[in-house]
Amino acid sequence: MRMLEGRTNAWAGLEDVEALRERARKIRQRTISDLDRYLAEFTAAVEARGAKVRFARTAEEANAYIVDTCRRAGAELVAKSKSMASEEIRVNEALQAAGIRAVECDLGEYILQLANEHPIHIILPAIEKTAADVAELFSVVEGEPVSPQLEELAAAARRQLRKVFFSADVGLTGANFGVAQTGSICLVTNEGNGGLVTSLPKVHIALLGMERLVPTLDDLAVLLQLLPRSATGQKLTSYTRIISGPRREGESDGPEELHIVILDNGRSNLRGGRYEEMLSCIRCGACLNVCPVYRKAGGGAYGPVYSGPMAAVLVPLLVGLERAPALPHASSLCGACTAACPVKIPLHELLLELRKDLVEERVASARERLGFTLWSLAWSRPFLYRLSTSLARLAAPLAGRLGPGLVWTRGRDLPAFARRRFRDLP
Amino acid sequence: MSSLVERFLVNAEAAGFVVHRGEAPEIEGAERSTASYGLADTGSVVLAAGPDEPRARHLLPDVHVSLLSEERILPGLAELFAAVGFDLPSALAIVTGPSRSADIEQRLVVGVHGPREVHVVLLP
Numbered sequence: 001m002r003m004l005e006g007r008t009n010a011w012a013g014l015e016d017v018e019a020l021r022e023r024a025r026k027i028r029q030r031t032i033s034d035l036d037r038y039l040a041e042f043t044a045a046v047e048a049r050g051a052k053v054r055f056a057r058t059a060e061e062a063n064a065y066i067v068d069t070c071r072r073a074g075a076e077l078v079a080k081s082k083s084m085a086s087e088e089i090r091v092n093e094a095l096q097a098a099g100i101r102a103v104e105c106d107l108g109e110y111i112l113q114l115a116n117e118h119p120i121h122i123i124l125p126a127i128e129k130t131a132a133d134v135a136e137l138f139s140v141v142e143g144e145p146v147s148p149q150l151e152e153l154a155a156a157a158r159r160q161l162r163k164v165f166f167s168a169d170v171g172l173t174g175a176n177f178g179v180a181q182t183g184s185i186c187l188v189t190n191e192g193n194g195g196l197v198t199s200l201p202k203v204h205i206a207l208l209g210m211e212r213l214v215p216t217l218d219d220l221a222v223l224l225q226l227l228p229r230s231a232t233g234q235k236l237t238s239y240t241r242i243i244s245g246p247r248r249e250g251e252s253d254g255p256e257e258l259h260i261v262i263l264d265n266g267r268s269n270l271r272g273g274r275y276e277e278m279l280s281c282i283r284c285g286a287c288l289n290v291c292p293v294y295r296k297a298g299g300g301a302y303g304p305v306y307s308g309p310m311a312a313v314l315v316p317l318l319v320g321l322e323r324a325p326a327l328p329h330a331s332s333l334c335g336a337c338t339a340a341c342p343v344k345i346p347l348h349e350l351l352l353e354l355r356k357d358l359v360e361e362r363v364a365s366a367r368e369r370l371g372f373t374l375w376s377l378a379w380s381r382p383f384l385y386r387l388s389t390s391l392a393r394l395a396a397p398l399a400g401r402l403g404p405g406l407v408w409t410r411g412r413d414l415p416a417f418a419r420r421r422f423r424d425l426p
Numbered sequence: 427m428s429s430l431v432e433r434f435l436v437n438a439e440a441a442g443f444v445v446h447r448g449e450a451p452e453i454e455g456a457e458r459s460t461a462s463y464g465l466a467d468t469g470s471v472v473l474a475a476g477p478d479e480p481r482a483r484h485l486l487p488d489v490h491v492s493l494l495s496e497e498r499i500l501p502g503l504a505e506l507f508a509a510v511g512f513d514l515p516s517a518l519a520i521v522t523g524p525s526r527s528a529d530i531e532q533r534l535v536v537g538v539h540g541p542r543e544v545h546v547v548l549l550p
Binding site: 013105106107108111124125126127129130131134150151153154155157158161162165181182184190191192193195196198199200217218220221224225232234235236237238239240241242243244245246247248250251252253254 | 532
C-alpha cells in the first residue's frame with residue numbers, strides 16, 4: 001500500500017517518535033480532562049478577534065444555526081471543504097431542505113457527491129473509485145466526454161470547482177484543531193480547497209468538534225508534527241492554515257464574518273468515563289490503514305460517516321450501543337490500531353470494554369448471553385470441560401450441517417477432528 | 427551556506443518546490459508573494475495575510491513564486507509559533523509544496539485547486 005510506504009519515510013525525519021507521541025497523548029488528555037476551561041478560553045479568544053462562536057449540543061442545533069447564518073447572508077451556494085463533522089450532522093441535507101446548494105470541493109468528496117455516495121475512508125474518501133468511474137461522473141457535469149487520464153480529471157475538477165469558489169456566498173469547513181490560547185482554528189489540506197473556501201466567500205462557517213482543542217500554539221506544533229505523518233505520510237500537508245478571526249481592515253480578501261460552531265452531538269457522553277480517552281482522537285486515519293478488518297471489509301461496512309477501528313469505538317459511544325451493536329466486534333483485537341495511533345489511544349482495549357458493556361447492558365441477545373454463560377460454566381469445571389470435548393468430537397460431523405455451520409461450509413471444508421484427543425495420548 | 431539554509435533547500439525540493447538563489451525567475455502569469463518565514467525541517471514557506479498579501483494570492487495562479495530572505499528561515503513549527511506569538515495575522519498559511527491530491531486511485535496529481543508549480547527564491 002502506497003500510504004503505508006509513505007508513512008515510514010516521513011517518520012524517519014523525526015528524532016524521537018515515541019517521545020513525541022507521549023507528549024501528544026498528554027496534551028490531548030490534559031485538554032479533555034479540563035475541557036470546560038479550554039472551551040471558555042477558546043470562546044473568549046475567538047470573540048476578542050471579532051468572530052462568533054455558537055455551541056451546538058446536537059446535530060439539529062448545529063444545522064439550524066448554519067442554515068440560519070446562510071439565510072442571513074442571502075446564500076444560494078455554499079462551498080465546502082472536507083469535514084467529517086459536517087458528514088456527521090448531515091449538513092448538506094439540512095441546507096438542501098432550506099433550498100441552499102452545498103458543493104463539496106475536496107476532490108474525493110466532490111466525486112462522491114456527484115455519485116451520491118458517502119465517504120468510506122476518512123482521509124481518502126473515494127478510495128474505491130477508479131479513474132474511469134470519475135471520468136464518467138465528470139463527463140456528465142461537462143456535458144462532453146472527459147478523458148480518464150489523471151491530469152485531465154484534475155483539470156476538469158479545477159475548472160468545475162473554480163466556478164463554485166468564486167460564486168459561493170458561504171464557505172463551510174471543519175477544523176482540525178482550535179487553539180484555546182489564541183482563538184485560532186487550524187485547517188490542513190493538500191489540494192488548497194481549505195484556503196480558497198476561507199478566502200473568497202464573504203462568510204466563513206467552521207464546524208469544530210468540541211474535543212478538538214489544544215491549549216496553546218506550542219501544543220499545536222506537537223500535534224501538527226503527528227497528524228500529517230499519520231494521515232498521509234507527509235511531514236506537513238501542502239497547506240496548513242491558521243485562521244485567527246475574519247478579514248481585517250485594509251485586507252482585500254477573506255470573509256467579513258467568521259462563525260465557529262462547536263459541536264457536541266454525543267461527545268459529552270464520553271466525558272469523565274472509561275471511554276474519555278477516545279476524545280483524544282485527531283481523525284488521522286492511521287488506525288484504518290493498519291486494520292486487518294478494515295482492509296477486508298472496507299469503509300462502507302462501518303456506517304455512513306466514520307470507519308475503521310476509531311469508528312468501531314466512537315460511533316457506539318456517540319449514538320448509543322444499542323444502535324451500533326455490531327461495531328465493537330469489527331476487530332480481531334490484534335492491537336495494530338493501538339500501535340499506530342499517534343496519540344496512543346488504547347483502541348483495542350476500548351473495543352473489549354465495549355463488548356463487555358454489550359453483555360452487561362443486555363444489548364447482546366438473550367441466546368448469545370445464555371450460550372456464553374453455559375460455556376463459561378462448563379469450561380471452568382474440569383469434569384464438564386472433559387465431557388464437552390468428548391461431545392464436540394461426536395457432534396463435529398453435524399456442525400457443518402446445521403445453522404451457521406451450514407452457511408460457513410458452503411465455500412469451505414470443515415477441518416477434521418483428530419481421532420484421539422491430545423489429553424488421551426499416552 | 428548556513429546549515430539552516432541548506433536544510434531548507436533539501437526539504438523544500440523534496441516537498442516539490444523549485445528553489446532559486448538570488449534571482450527570481452520570469453514566468454508568464456506567475457504570482458509573487460513575500461514569505462514571512464521559511465521552515466527548514468519541512469521546507470515550507472510561511473505567508474501571512476495582510477493588506478499586501480491577500481489570502482488567496484498563493485492559491486489562484488497556476489504558478490506561484492515565494493520570495494524568502496535567508497535570515498527568515500527558522501528550524502520548524504515550534505520556532506515559528508514562538509516568533510509569531512499572539513500577533514497572529516488573520517490567516518497564516520504554511521505552504522509545503524504544490525497543490526496535490528491522491529484522491530483518485532491513490533495516484534498523486536498536482537494542481538488540483540491551487541498551483542501546480544511552486545518556486546522559492548532565496549534572497550541573501
